Amino acid sequence: MATKAKKPSHEAYVVTGEGESAFWTKVGGVWPHDDGKGFNVELTALPVSGRLVIRERKETIP
Secondary structure (H helix, E strand, O other): OOOOOOOOOOEEEEEEHHHHHHEEEEEEEEOOOOOOOEEEEEEOOOOOOOEEEEOOOOOOOO
């Protein structure tokens, strides 16, 4: 198993609804494998509906 970086490179969301009325819920983090051929996904919740969407992580300024 690849060693995870301190912060994930991407974030996992469950999206329900469409367009402007879509509701995004963050449910986990995503780390790339060292060989660049896959990802580890850690979910903090298991969705029962909606779409699982992976997006690049945006750095936030504290």
